[in-house]
Amino acid sequence: MTVRKLALCFLLVSVSSVAAKPPNVVLILADDFGWNDVGYHGSEIRTPHLDRLSERGVRLENYYVQPLCTPSRNQLMTGRYQVRIHPGRGNIVTVSVTVADSAGKPRTWQHRNTPVTSCKPN
Numbered sequence: 819m820t821v822r823k824l825a826l827c828f829l830l831v832s833v834s835s836v837a838a839k840p841p842n843v844v845l846i847l848a849d850d851f852g853w854n855d856v857g858y859h860g861s862e863i864r865t866p867h868l869d870r871l872s873e874r875g876v877r878l879e880n881y882y883v884q885p886l887c888t889p890s891r892n893q894l895m896t897g898r899y900q901v902r903i904h905p906g907r908g909n910i911v912t913v914s915v916t917v918a919d920s921a922g923k924p925r926t927w928q929h930r931n932t933p934v935t936s937c938k939p940n
Contacts, residue, residue: 822920844871847891 846868857865858872893899895916 844875845894847894 853859854861855863855865856872857863857869858877895918897917
């Protein structure tokens with residue numbers, strides 16, 4: 819149900835901006851990233867590139883995450899609460915519908931400097 823709502827939101831945004839230039843979307847999901855780990859929150863840590871992105875774009879700051887990266891990443895990909903997708907069992911690929919699936923796009927991810935890889939089951 820949540821994936822359908824998210825897909826509907828994407829559809830409405832895309833329909834309303836048909837004549838407009840497509841938006842540039844940058845989503846940053848970092849492991850062990852604290853609230854005060856960026857300059858625009860008043861930290862001593864210098865993050866000029868993130869600060870510039872923050873000034874020029876939209877900051878979404880109310881995304882609640884799990885204490886580990888896998889559940890948070892899976893929640894973002896599926897729109898479902900982590901306890902419903904059991905990320906520790908490794909079955910997100912076979913049993914969960916992702917936002918990419920709903921949009922007809924390939925399921926992909928990039929980890930550090932490795933190339934973008936498909937995560938569809940063989």
